Amino acid sequence: xxxxxxxxxxxxxxxxxxxxxxxxxxxxxxxxxxxxxxxxxxxxxxxxxxxxxxxxxxxxxxxxxxxxxxxxxxxxxxxxxxxxxxxxxxxxxxxxxxxxxxxxxxxxxxxxxxxxxxxxxxxxxxxxxxxxxxxxxxxxxxxxxxxxxxxxxxxxxxxxxxxxxxxxxxxxxxxxxxxxxxxxxxxxxxxxxxxxxxxxxxxxxxxxxxxxxxxxxxxxxxxxxxxxxxxxxxxxxxxxxxxxxxxxx
Amino acid sequence: xxxxxxxxxxxxxxxxxxxxxxxxxxxxxxxxxxxxxxxxxxxxxxxxxxxxxxxxxxxxxxxxxxxxxxxxxxxxxxxxxxxxxxxxxxxxxxxxxxxxxxxxxxxxxxxxxxxxxxxxxxxxxxxxxxxxxxxxxxxxxxxxxxxxxxxxxxxxxxxxxxxxxxxxxxxxxxxxxxxxxxxxxxxxxxxxxxxxxxxxxxxxxxxxxxxxxxxxxxxxxxxxxxxxxxxxxxxxxxxxxxxx
Numbered sequence: 001x002x003x004x005x006x007x008x009x010x011x012x013x014x015x016x017x018x019x020x021x022x023x024x025x026x027x028x029x030x031x032x033x034x035x036x037x038x039x040x041x042x043x044x045x046x047x048x049x050x051x052x053x054x055x056x057x058x059x060x061x062x063x064x065x066x067x068x069x070x071x072x073x074x075x076x077x078x079x080x081x082x083x084x085x086x087x088x089x090x091x092x093x094x095x096x097x098x099x100x101x102x103x104x105x106x107x108x109x110x111x112x113x114x115x116x117x118x119x120x121x122x123x124x125x126x127x128x129x130x131x132x133x134x135x136x137x138x139x140x141x142x143x144x145x146x147x148x149x150x151x152x153x154x155x156x157x158x159x160x161x162x163x164x165x166x167x168x169x170x171x172x173x174x175x176x177x178x179x180x181x182x183x184x185x186x187x188x189x190x191x192x193x194x195x196x197x198x199x200x201x202x203x204x205x206x207x208x209x210x211x212x213x214x215x216x217x218x219x220x221x222x223x224x225x226x227x228x229x230x231x232x233x234x235x236x237x238x239x240x241x242x243x244x245x246x247x248x249x
Numbered sequence: 250x251x252x253x254x255x256x257x258x259x260x261x262x263x264x265x266x267x268x269x270x271x272x273x274x275x276x277x278x279x280x281x282x283x284x285x286x287x288x289x290x291x292x293x294x295x296x297x298x299x300x301x302x303x304x305x306x307x308x309x310x311x312x313x314x315x316x317x318x319x320x321x322x323x324x325x326x327x328x329x330x331x332x333x334x335x336x337x338x339x340x341x342x343x344x345x346x347x348x349x350x351x352x353x354x355x356x357x358x359x360x361x362x363x364x365x366x367x368x369x370x371x372x373x374x375x376x377x378x379x380x381x382x383x384x385x386x387x388x389x390x391x392x393x394x395x396x397x398x399x400x401x402x403x404x405x406x407x408x409x410x411x412x413x414x415x416x417x418x419x420x421x422x423x424x425x426x427x428x429x430x431x432x433x434x435x436x437x438x439x440x441x442x443x444x445x446x447x448x449x450x451x452x453x454x455x456x457x458x459x460x461x462x463x464x465x466x467x468x469x470x471x472x473x474x475x476x477x478x479x480x481x482x483x484x485x486x487x488x489x490x491x492x493x
Binding site for chain 2: 045048049050073074075076080084086088089104105106160
């Protein structure tokens with residue numbers, strides 16, 4: 001479980017997040033939604049330790065990432081898997097080397113065991129026999145799936161995804177969402193997905209928090225989101241004509 | 250000044266939170282090939298012509314009949330060992346390797362590959378930059394030795410085939426009043442230049458912000474700042490080690 005308590009972050013004079021509180025439980029897909037520039041990616045980068053918040057606590061099963069010493073920070077980070085917006089696959093490595101990378105650097109596993117583990121996760125993300133392909137030779141959707149495979153290969157407990165559907169067609173997006181949800185349930189991961197894609201919200205939003213004007217304005221499930229009664233959220237959810245028509249029914 | 254402070258902190262971060270020795274060894278060997286071996290051709294071409302042109306131009310300027318022609322060999326030798334091989338090669342090297350390091354790290358930064366390393370709990374500065382610096386500091390002195398040998402060979406070729414002076418005079422000059430310290434001085438410079446080129450280029454690339462345009466700007470800045478640092482440290486080292 002991840003707990004975010006009273007998190008505040010600003011860049012210089014510009015306040016990005018104010019007093020954010022959230023609890024992300026394992027075994028469910030937690031979504032952070034909000035308009036572009038609302039600060040949801042900044043929240044994610046604070047949670048994974050890429051940014052340091054101005055104040056607040058980030059607890060990974062009770063361990064505070066901010067006040068942790070270097071060894072503890074490293075220990076927590078090694079339990080984290082992250083899927084980046086563009087995949088962030090290493091260009092100079094093929095699919096197999098990309099996925100095997102965390103095992104090479106972070107573990108002392110024998111080589112054959114590593115390869116077994118890589119093939120196991122490749123099968124899990126339905127990318128068997130792509131071991132030798134380079135990132136530039138595979139599609140955006142496949143790159144995302146390789147990113148997911150790399151994030152879970154080291155049996156991470158926490159999975160973070162920054163806009164996993166950006167640049168993907170709706171059908172592929174749904175497949176990625178479903179894959180994330182299945183993996184979350186199967187491995188009992190604490191998964192946090194940052195998105196502004198309403199398809200994802202409707203598909204896998206078991207626990208959603210909505211960020212607007214630097215604050216958390218609402219939290220709930222995908223079933224509750226259409227009746228939130230929060231104006232900013234309704235503007236966000238019913239942004240297109242089709243959704244407005246659906247609301248009026 | 251804040252950039253200088255950031256550079257010093259960046260160098261400090263190289264030695265924090267290491268991965269295994271085996272990991273660094275593999276990465277350093279890869280970088281030695283990429284940085285060192287792949288630079289042999291350009292360094293060789295530049296060095297041969299540098300030596301040949303130095304010989305022809307020195308001979309052209311040496312018009313006093315009281316000065317023996319063999320002085321050309323002496324001048325080319327000292328010029329090559331003290332300045333041309335370590336310094337001019339460093340500038341060529343900064344253009345080739347420095348821009349490549351900055352471009353490589355800049356691209357990794359803007360495509361979030363560096364963030365991916367950080368999230369995994371890997372010290373990205375140490376993991377990505379330390380092998381490049383070690384490889385450059387280790388390989389560049391060999392390139393300087395190669396450059397020196399080839400420049401002197403280029404001088405001989407100019408003597409033999411361009412008729413600038415007789416090869417016998419050239420060899421006589423090469424052997425006259427040789428001070429072995431010149432070699433040590435060149436090697437000390439090569440270590441300093443190798444460190445400056447790789448660390449400055451890595452620093453520029455590592456802190457790239459923005460997109461493809463900024464990656465290009467980082468590469469350009471890396472070469473410009475490296476060249477200035479090379480020339481400045483060249484003067485400082487000459488002052489410290491040669492002036493009695």
